[in-house]
Amino acid sequence: MAQTSKVIVDRQNDIADGNASLLPIPKFKTYTICNLRGGIGKTSLAFNLSFGTDDLLVVDTCPQGNLSYFYDNNYYTNNTTTVVDMLLPYFIPGLGHTTRVAKKISPTNQHFTNKNVYYVPSSSGLYMLPSQMANALAQAKTLIGQTQTTAIDSMLLSLEKEITKEKEIVNVERCLIDTSPFFSGATHLACHASDALIVPVRTDQQSINSLNLLINTLSSSTSEFRKNLPSNGHTPKIQMVVLTHCGWSTKVGARNKPNQQTKVYVECVRDIVARSITNFTTTDPDNHILLLDDFLGSGRMSSALSKPISLMNPGDSKFINRTKVTVNESVTKIKSQLKYISDCIW
Template identity: 60%
Template sequence: MSLETIIYRQFDIANNNAVEIELPKYKIYAMCNLRGGIGKTTLSFNLSYLADDLLAVDTCPQGNLSYFYDKDYYAGNQTNVKDMLLPYLVPGLGKATRVASFIGATNEYFSDKNNFYIPSSEELYLLPSQLITAINQTAGLQQSQKQLALKSILYSLETEIKRELSENSLDKCIIDTSPFFAGATQLAWYAADALVIPVRTDQQSIKSLELLINILTNPQSEFRKYLPENDMNVPKIQMVVLTHCGWSTVAGARNEPNQQTKLYLKKVYDILSKNRTLLSTRNPENHLFMLDDFLGSGRISSFESKPMELLKEGETKVIDRLRVSVNKSVDKCKNQLKFISNQLW
């Protein structure tokens, strides 16, 4: 069992013939890596379409996922994730209920899905300082009170997500996060059962993966140092998705990755091999998957807020005065996304 297994499996995934991996299934996933532009929101958006009875939570202040679900998002009229969290940081504020909105009401492509979302807020940029202030204010409490107060703060997003899941009879959740750790991303890690980590085929993304793993494992990291000693709820890594992959053009290559993709595939594999205890099965090859560069299909999908699953080869769109088309590789991308989805739920 080795890196070659992952490469060979990719041919079956591309042709929709791959055998599912027996990964444990979780309810709440956080989509994260501490770098922007690697595919977190794109992956969150497309995976949210492939599931049903799902709650999507946007904790990135940029709000791109919220905009995919609702073109009027930037008008700022909705109750949002910041509104949910603030009562845990500022005593005396009333707590929100039934914050989630039906995605199909604002994105026609989701009309037949029983999926909901909680929008982001630009004010999440202020959350890191508010979170640290609230945590510091627990220092003067007696130990038992301090632990209760800390748990209330650290697990505030988890508490609210579970309430929304229950109120809307949903059983799945995906949290899209920002490229920086402090604030809402930190709370997303406390809320998540497991992590999905996109890693782009470049060295900066490899460094981001290493930083993420250090934050998970280092007892003095911002993630772990506030957790009570008897409550070390560190999320497992369910999968790392290598994004923007390229493929060999040699005849008969059978969807084999090109040399650059192989280079970064090996780097990620080696990192996971050294950190097996963080994985949900401890077998690195069960947790590493590849995803095409979406190219024109991705541009059309983003422009129209239309899931990849609904795109068809030959579909065209004029974007920024350039005609963009969906090429035949879209079916391979669809199969990759469906296989990834099936390993989550």
């Protein structure tokens, strides 16, 4: 293995044993989980991290609403107030602002009983937000001077303002935002609403491309993000790249040795992080890359039962779509990895 990723891979042993010292990274209150590609683990990570902490508001800004479904399996039919009701008044004149959107999770997901965790549900109405936002921003740009700045700030900082309000109402300090695979619309607003980003990258080439695209979006002067900055110029840094779906050597005695595919992508991600380190929250690339094993059966069980992986144990099994799914030994390590990520960020 190339020397460069040795620190990252070696740390896995300590994480698995529960002995790893915490990464020397700053701690923030609000994180957005994002990368501009689907199916890489944004929502699964958001769901599992939200169970690992107390005192949290989760905001689902993905129109697919997968995270909202985890929290409330009836959410598609429940006629509730959603993130769209929260945001639309900033883009369409005449709509009144909502008074309260966040809901406690425990009444609709029994696993969250006794947890002080709230969420703002998503809605498919978010599919329209990119065009509504683009129109409203174009209108605002026809204004001149301070009025233009005020109008643009009000739009781009809308989610930030609403999150501050909701956190105050439900009396929590932390916030975690799940996003869609697309930048335009709510992801753009989520970037302005957060202190730092957590970026899942799956061990495949398309995920690497989307990591590059995300970094370019944050840093290039011609990107949609930088062309529409609020007056405070707010740009979140990346706190952590989480390499998801990692696999390990099955050779006897090869404890926590990454398989070939994982090895290749750890190297590749480290190169990208090193090259674009000014977009990260410290100056050492090794502080910003963590590995998360392929969830396998525990992931399928988690999705089917809306159950956090931390509550699962090796040997747990369940029939899902008439196929028996079993949680294997690797869940113990996954639980340690999730806990470590959580301990490092909050």
